[in-house]
Amino acid sequence: MSTQKVTLRVYRGDAESGELQDYTVEVSEGMVVLDAVHQIQATQAPDLACRWNCKAGKCGSCSAEINGKPRLMCMTRMVDAIKTAEGGPILVKPMKTFPHIKDLVTDVSQNYRNNKKITPFRPAPKGPDGEWKIFQYEIDRAQEFRKCIECYLCQNVCHVLRDHHEFSFAGPRYMVRAAGLEMHPADQGDRIDQLKEELGIGYCNITKCCTEVCPEGIHITDNAIIPLKERVVDEHYDPITALFRKVFGKKAPPNPAP
Amino acid sequence: MSLPYETHEYDVLVIGAGGAGLRAAVEAAESGVKTGLVCKSLLGKAHTVMAEGGMAAALANVDTRDNWKVHFRDTMRGGKFLNNWRMAQIHAQEAPDRVRELENWGAVFDRTPDGKILQRNFGGHKYPRLAHVGDRTGLEMIRTLQDRTVEKKINVHMECTIYRLLKTDHAITGAVGYWRESGRPIVFRAKAVVLATGGIGRCFRVTSNSWEYTGDGHALAYLAGADLIDMEFMQFHPTGMVWPPSVRGILVTEGVRGEGGVLKNNKGERFMFKSIPDLYKADTADNEAEADRWLAGDKTARRVPELLTRDHVARCIVREVKEGRGSPHGGVFLDIASRRSADYIKKKLPSMYHQFKELGGIDITKEPMEVGPTAHYIMGGVRVDAETQMATIPGLFAAGEVAGGLHGANRLGGNSLSDLLVFGRRAGLGASSYAKGMKDIPQTDDGQVERIVKEMYEPFDRPSAENAFTVTSDLQTTMEANVGIARVQNELEKALQDIASLKERAKKVSVVGDCRYNPGWHQVLDLNNLLICAEALTMAALSRKESRGGHMRIDFPDSVGEEGKWNNVLRQGGEGQMVLEKQPLPEMPTELHALAHDEKAPQ
Ligand SMILES: Cc1cc2nc3c(=O)[nH]c(=O)nc-3n(C[C@H](O)[C@H](O)[C@H](O)COP(=O)(O)OP(=O)(O)OC[C@H]3O[C@@H](n4cnc5c(N)ncnc54)[C@H](O)[C@@H]3O)c2cc1C
Numbered sequence: 001m002s003t004q005k006v007t008l009r010v011y012r013g014d015a016e017s018g019e020l021q022d023y024t025v026e027v028s029e030g031m032v033v034l035d036a037v038h039q040i041q042a043t044q045a046p047d048l049a050c051r052w053n054c055k056a057g058k059c060g061s062c063s064a065e066i067n068g069k070p071r072l073m074c075m076t077r078m079v080d081a082i083k084t085a086e087g088g089p090i091l092v093k094p095m096k097t098f099p100h101i102k103d104l105v106t107d108v109s110q111n112y113r114n115n116k117k118i119t120p121f122r123p124a125p126k127g128p129d130g131e132w133k134i135f136q137y138e139i140d141r142a143q144e145f146r147k148c149i150e151c152y153l154c155q156n157v158c159h160v161l162r163d164h165h166e167f168s169f170a171g172p173r174y175m176v177r178a179a180g181l182e183m184h185p186a187d188q189g190d191r192i193d194q195l196k197e198e199l200g201i202g203y204c205n206i207t208k209c210c211t212e213v214c215p216e217g218i219h220i221t222d223n224a225i226i227p228l229k230e231r232v233v234d235e236h237y238d239p240i241t242a243l244f245r246k247v248f249g250k251k252a253p254p255n256p257a258p
Numbered sequence: 259m260s261l262p263y264e265t266h267e268y269d270v271l272v273i274g275a276g277g278a279g280l281r282a283a284v285e286a287a288e289s290g291v292k293t294g295l296v297c298k299s300l301l302g303k304a305h306t307v308m309a310e311g312g313m314a315a316a317l318a319n320v321d322t323r324d325n326w327k328v329h330f331r332d333t334m335r336g337g338k339f340l341n342n343w344r345m346a347q348i349h350a351q352e353a354p355d356r357v358r359e360l361e362n363w364g365a366v367f368d369r370t371p372d373g374k375i376l377q378r379n380f381g382g383h384k385y386p387r388l389a390h391v392g393d394r395t396g397l398e399m400i401r402t403l404q405d406r407t408v409e410k411k412i413n414v415h416m417e418c419t420i421y422r423l424l425k426t427d428h429a430i431t432g433a434v435g436y437w438r439e440s441g442r443p444i445v446f447r448a449k450a451v452v453l454a455t456g457g458i459g460r461c462f463r464v465t466s467n468s469w470e471y472t473g474d475g476h477a478l479a480y481l482a483g484a485d486l487i488d489m490e491f492m493q494f495h496p497t498g499m500v501w502p503p504s505v506r507g508i509l510v511t512e513g514v515r516g517e518g519g520v521l522k523n524n525k526g527e528r529f530m531f532k533s534i535p536d537l538y539k540a541d542t543a544d545n546e547a548e549a550d551r552w553l554a555g556d557k558t559a560r561r562v563p564e565l566l567t568r569d570h571v572a573r574c575i576v577r578e579v580k581e582g583r584g585s586p587h588g589g590v591f592l593d594i595a596s597r598r599s600a601d602y603i604k605k606k607l608p609s610m611y612h613q614f615k616e617l618g619g620i621d622i623t624k625e626p627m628e629v630g631p632t633a634h635y636i637m638g639g640v641r642v643d644a645e646t647q648m649a650t651i652p653g654l655f656a657a658g659e660v661a662g663g664l665h666g667a668n669r670l671g672g673n674s675l676s677d678l679l680v681f682g683r684r685a686g687l688g689a690s691s692y693a694k695g696m697k698d699i700p701q702t703d704d705g706q707v708e709r710i711v712k713e714m715y716e717p718f719d720r721p722s723a724e725n726a727f728t729v730t731s732d733l734q735t736t737m738e739a740n741v742g743i744a745r746v747q748n749e750l751e752k753a754l755q756d757i758a759s760l761k762e763r764a765k766k767v768s769v770v771g772d773c774r775y776n777p778g779w780h781q782v783l784d785l786n787n788l789l790i791c792a793e794a795l796t797m798a799a800l801s802r803k804e805s806r807g808g809h810m811r812i813d814f815p816d817s818v819g820e821e822g823k824w825n826n827v828l829r830q831g832g833e834g835q836m837v838l839e840k841q842p843l844p845e846m847p848t849e850l851h852a853l854a855h856d857e858k859a860p861q
């Protein structure tokens with residue numbers, strides 16, 4: 001395939017000031033937006049800051065807003081970006097929700113702080129042979145949540161964080177993490193009060209914007225947030241469930257080994 | 259400390275937050291010493307996150323005939339008997355406990371029908387041995403260890419690059435680096451330092467490795483005076499993507515073959531049947547009917563030839579392409595579509611499905627993939643003590659890909675993730691007990707710190723001459739052309755000359771912009787590490803006049819005896835030049851020798 005020249009309009013600047021700058025890149029077959037950014041680094045602007053690691057959609061480092069859509073740069077093909085640019089330059093901007101550092105790099109440390117609020121895995125005792133007997137069907141759901149690559153695109157689009165700057169809400173990523181623990185068959189931690197208080201699950205009003213952008217296809221709202229919301233409601237407003245939980249603990253331990 | 263730099267003090271400083279670094283830090287912290295962790299990228303993004311296929315451990319959940327002895331045997335055979343036998347033994351014995359421990363910490367592995375950790379087949383492993391989570395095992399490992407690190411309240415310095423180690427004449431005292439974000443220097447004083455910085459794949463153009471793989475740890479250790487071993491052994495993974503050009507090199511997990519995928523040439527032949535090495539004849543099916551029975555679970559059948567060791571599979575692919583039987587874009591075909599149902603493929607290999615669909619526009623449940631070799635893993639690295647992981651400098655430890663010894667001349671797939679846990683833990687313990695033997699945090703030498711810091715910023719003062727990205731790219735071109743899968747004397751010599759002139763050019767590379775989050779500057783500093791690793795690799799390759807595992811010499815196609823006889827040891831000489839020394843392999847005890855050579859499999 002012959003190469004084609006296109007314009008990439010990239011946000012350059014730091015926390016104080018910045019502007020969009022145009023660069024011409026040569027597009028070859030199969031190229032992704034991250035390749036174009038690298039081409040600019042190598043040939044025109046070596047100080048252009050961006051994060052990346054795997055270039056295969058596995059590490060969640062290269063999140064940005066491409067033509068206004070939150071995406072992984074390494075998984076967005078140039079041919080598609082050219083299409084969504086509708087004849088104009090391809091617009092590449094940093095994620096808006098997080099404090100800006102430089103060019104395409106933002107300060108995502110809030111996410112790491114949120115993460116620390118969640119009670120870690122609390123393992124149930126093991127069976128007599130020192131193993132848990134856990135069946136695949138019991139972990140399908142938890143495994144869905146554990147696919148998260150921490151790209152923070154969901155955090156970036158959630159209007160509670162993006163527009164209302166309501167950081168009492170930990171955000172969809174941390175609902176997913178909490179759900180992964182809560183639905184782990186061998187976990188005995190209890191995160192229900194925490195979800196309501198410290199993690200602010202009540203702020204979510206189920207707009208599903210997070211689910212739409214998740215590159216891992218995790219059903220954030222339907223499979224993580226809504227079931228957690230139900231647990232919070234049961235716990236806090238249904239006295240029988242609350243009592244049951246107090247007496248018997250969170251859930252039955254996993255099947256002891258035979 | 260009188261210098262005006264941000265300074266931190268730890269008993270144990272761990273450099274690197276991949277599987278090895280995290281496991282080391284957790285162990286050190288749990289043993290009660292003050293532990294700090296530094297990493298170049300954000301926490302949870304290290305290379306380990308990309309690992310796909312699984313981690314090898316003789317749990318015997320799927321095939322009860324498995325045990326540590328068979329794992330040991332397979333590892334030694336795969337490494338062409340060049341491995342450090344003691345490391346191979348410890349690894350095989352301890353891996354099952356490390357996997358179970360990861361499960362205790364919250365990892366969610368795929369399950370067998372009777373509710374145990376599921377294990378899959380992989381190249382060179384006699385029995386299904388790899389505990390896995392679909393094709394994203396590395397993500398599971400890193401997330402679990404990351405959570406554990408948070409739980410243990412370990413201090414993590416993210417996006418912080420270590421530039422040099424600090425030492426006295428006889429021991430390590432700390433490290434100097436810079437914050438990527440601000441560009442400011444940071445000094446660590448520590449009783450012990452654990453290197454867990456991963457590999458050197460960015461020496462090559464076609465590689466499965468990320469920007470982080472510039473061999474920093476190898477270079478840090480070398481510059482501090484430590485020994486490197488086995489640097490000629492680079493693993494070229496047989497199956498990287500070959501098309502489109504921008505994704506060339508991205509890994510296609512061996513799990514595809516483990517799940518039944520087969521390799522074919524453009525004539526539709528399963529060419530892996532054509533040449534089965536003598537060492538593996540007893541274990542490998544020589545006809546399709548038997549191979550299919552094996553895949554269907556017949557325990558009397560021998561294994562499919564697609565799962566021979568990586569060095570061999572990569573060479574067979576090169577041969578097919580060279581002799582005109584390759585695929586349109588210079589690889590061969592990897593076909594799982596005709597072997598497994600679409601649902602099965604999507605369940606067991608979801609990220610492969612996704613990767614080909616998104617990046618190559620190919621549906622792997624319907625069509626074959628095009629694959630070819632890609633630079634993947636460095637078997638060589640910092641020479642360490644098998645029990646404690648201490649390097650040849652007191653106070654310096656190394657674990658994971660940056661350490662050498664375990665894998666010998668060729669690593670088996672899945673043996674890295676288990677390596678990270680087994681030897682990450684041991685390095686954490688080793689460093690912690692070393693630190694406990696010292697009363698105070700050692701003093702660092704102000705003059706040394708000052709010199710290093712000055713050197714770090716020196717590129718900003720250079721007149722604009724060379725671009726670091728161009729020099730790096732030229733290095734990759736020469737390594738790809740001259741130090742790739744098939745090596746020969748005059749090409750290796752050519753590479754050494756090229757590296758010498760690239761070193762001169764590297765001294766002139768300059769920086770545009772200031773020191774805040776400036777990838778151009780980072781590249782200037784990383785380039786020096788790449789050059790050290792490239793030189794070590796090439797020198798060792800030139801010196802080894804035989805073919806063995808990942809090191810293939812066209813001019814010396816045979817191995818000198820079945821067993822490895824010597825290790826190539828590299829270190830910095832008195833004048834700053836690189837010196838190479840051949841050292842005989844440590845002798846293996848007779849009972850282990852018998853195990854390693856057992857034709858069948860030890861019971
Ligand atoms: C695509 C792919 C798939 C793979 N699949 C498998 C598999 O299925 N099974 C298997 O066993 N192996 C697999 N491997 C190999 C295995 O993943 C790696 O060898 C292993 O993860 C390396 O781990 P590590 O802890 O040594 O280093 P890494 O995980 O690479 O971590 C290195 C750490 O060091 C830090 N670092 C580096 N330099 C510096 C510096 N100068 N200053 C500060 N920090 C620094 C980095 O930031 C990072 O945190 C795969 C490799 C690849 C590339």
Ligand code: SF4
Pocket residue numbers: 157158159160171172203204205206207208209210211221225
């Ligand atoms: S569904 Fe909830 S978490 Fe997701 S974007 Fe909407 S408000 Fe945010």
Ligand code: SF4
Pocket residue numbers: 060147148149150151152153154155172173176213214215216217218220
């Ligand atoms: S849940 Fe999805 S969108 Fe959110 S951080 Fe994880 S992978 Fe990214």
Ligand code: FES
Pocket residue numbers: 051052053054055056057058059060061062063072073074075
């Ligand atoms: S670089 Fe890893 S997700 Fe894009």
